[in-house]
Amino acid sequence: MMNAHRSWRRTMRAPIPKLPVGRLSAILVAIALLCAAGCADDSSAGFDSRAMAPANNSGGSTGVGQSGAQDFGRFRTLVEQGEIPAPSTLDAVGFFNEHKFELPPADCGDDICLHGMFGVQGNMINGSNCTTVAIGFNTPHQPDDFQRPPLNMAIAIDTSGSMHGASIDSVRQGLQLMADELAPKDEVALVTYSNNAQLVFRSTPENDPDRAELKTQIANLSVGGSTNIYDxxxxxxxQVTTHAAGDRQNRVILLSDGLATAGITHTDRIINLGASYAQNGVGLTTIGVGREFDLELMRKLSEAGAGNFYFIEDLTTVEEVFVEEISSFMVPLAEDVSVTFDGAEAYRFRAAYGTRDWMGDDHDASIYIPAMFMASRQSIDDIGPGGGRRGGGGVILLELVPTNDPDMLAQTPAGAPVGDLTLTYRKPGTEDFVEQTISLSNPLAPGETPAEGEFENFTVEKAFVTLNIYAGFKMATDRASHGAPNAALNVLVPLAANVEAWLAAQEEADADIEADLALMYQLIENIEEIGGEEEVGQPPNPWPSD
Structure with missing residues (x-):
């Protein structure tokens, strides 16, 4: 095992610090104490990474991502700077979107294909049962071959005084790159706002065919004043509404580095403004710059506006964000998307992860997604110039609780149905709806949890690992924010050991999980800096009994 770990470390894209001998001993004790408690019951085997079969993670399908956060860059940047982020900084959609999941061929005959995959294993924190359904989407279209319609776009740029220096430099650089990606028929309005807003220039094929004037206006952006985001x-x-056309993609891109400090500053009113325009066909993408922008506002605006949210952590991510938005995430493949799960009686729905707008009742669940876009990342090794992994497409995970009712178990043999998934979406620019339904089954009896796990394919296995990492980050930062650093380490240390062992067992490196593990070790160091010490004992259950 140690040799495997050393070999794996040589493939890492980011250095992972080795733990001292005392810490390694504590990890082994913690793993030995993992209980066999179920996710909602008290029956099942614990997690055993050594029993998991190595998997090949190669592929090449074009994923489809949700509107909303496309990265968890704010969380990552704070950890890398030695801080402990607030739990609210970690966005589930953004976290999963930084992971590339290879899916079966997109051969459903529609623009978007639905995939459902079943998996069960003890979780990687304390070994309790986790029964999951991974939901993925892909498309037969390829980004290089996809012909988007002409743009009717307005870019609203925060030019308040706080944008001075690196922030406005990043925006200038990104907008220049975006200008180079514009097609001849695109129309772009440049709007700046500080104390109030003004139209700077509108670039059209007639008045600015080579975009030279647009680039000049971008280069001449100056800063000063307050931040009137509403205006x-x-x-x-x-601007977009005035020039809206049915054969164009009508969209606003809003950039900001701070809080709303002028004009109408109430968050709900700003979000409602974006939502009202979205209802009239104007999409909204938001980009946060620096460290002080209103994360919640920018994220909610993108969700209300059926668009995307990005965080620019440094100059290396500028090209990735601006070019990606213009090439892949500007035009939706589907709108008014709903996914429903009609579960079997032997399973109770508990929660959905990797999406935001969901609800569930007993055996059933429903998910609403305003819009879905072609993901720009084509393979696991498709990494941005700054190490960015955004644009993977992500998956959605449903957590199910197997029954412990003896009569129901007797009526539900191995191989019985788990439930049906139904995807419904509207084709953009039309009132035509597409519907797909697939059925899922469990080759095991409900609640049965083999040490090696049972996964339909590698995709659901990786999704299981990703979910555990997300839960670990969420639990640890929550405990640290409440003054319990020791409890935070009691989550992260055994999780890191299990993730490292899982990676060592794989035949091929996985850049996503490797990066997650490097960040996990950095967060462990940050917590230790404030006096945290691991307490040897039973790690907490990330999904306690109801």
């Missing part, structure tokens, strides 16, 4: 959003949306 900037309104002015940009008015």
């Amino acid at each position: 900037g959003l309104k002015k940009a949306a008015e």
